[in-house]
């Protein structure tokens with residue numbers, strides 16, 4: 606298993622009366638992408654801001670491995686904050702070199718890197734243009750370059766894909782993957798489950814400031830993503846609901862989606878389906894990260910777990 610770069614342990618944070626982080630713990634490893642997920646207001650940015658020393662947690666520890674206790678090695682960290690914004694009337698190259706200088710990075714090398722990244726992100730020849738002349742998405746690309754110009758060991762990206770078109774999202778995704786392949790430890794928060802599913806090695810999902818799911822992508826899928834079965838045909842919801850291992854049924858017109866329990870042996874379940882079900886089309890899929898997310902965000906998983914606990 607790869608080396609840990611950052612450990613967040615038992616983070617708690619309140620704003621006035623409201624406790625927004627209850628007990629958040631996770632590791633970020635070198636060469637891996639760790640996704641911090643959760644619905645709006647879950648506490649992702651509060652966690653990230655605590656890591657960056659912008660906010661002080663009420664309780665818990667944040668440890669950058671290889672550093673003294675309590676020290677934030679800012680020159681080794683790249684950070685893309687949720688709130689975007691660069692000096693509007695400064696030339697792009699000057700901005701990028703300013704960020705490199707802040708991190709004590711050699712300027713000649715920074716300039717080479719800046720030019721190469723601008724080219725990669727379709728901004729070739731824009732180095733002497735000021736930010737105000739760029740579109741929002743282009744500005745975001747520049748801000749992303751600013752966060753990686755100094756070759757950080759740990760990269761923290763707060764919603765890097767928001768506001769980008771699908772093509773730019775893919776470019777960002779590929780670049781973030783490439784950085785991880787080269788050993789960078791990456792923590793990112795995002796709402797685009799399809800992208801997260803394709804790129805993250807590990808994930809932690811928080812809801813109302815509490816950790817609800819965590820593990821490698823494979824572990825999470827195995828543990829939470831059971832199957833869903835889609836049946837086209839005229840069937841009574843009550844009848845489908847009564848089939849063993851059916852957790853819940855969603856029905857629209859003649860399409861029924863059966864969400865199945867986690868510890869199901871798929872072939873066995875299919876074999877034992879009642880013979881009188883009307884089937885025009887039949888599909889069995891793993892549920893996606895997107896659906897797990899919706900489940901968590903709408904408290905369905907939590908409600909089911911509570912029910913089980915008190916059954």
Ligand SMILES: Nc1ncnc2c1ncn2[C@@H]1O[C@H](COP(=O)(O)OP(=O)(O)OP(=O)(O)O)[C@@H](O)[C@H]1O
Nearest residue numbers: 620621625643644645646647648649650651652687
């Ligand atoms: N400075 C602040 N003062 C008071 N409350 C705050 C402050 N910052 C965040 N909060 C509250 O903390 C909670 C978590 O906010 P946070 O920004 O961490 O969520 P998030 O998961 O990043 O959400 P989003 O996906 O919408 O960006 C919210 O209820 C928010 O209103």
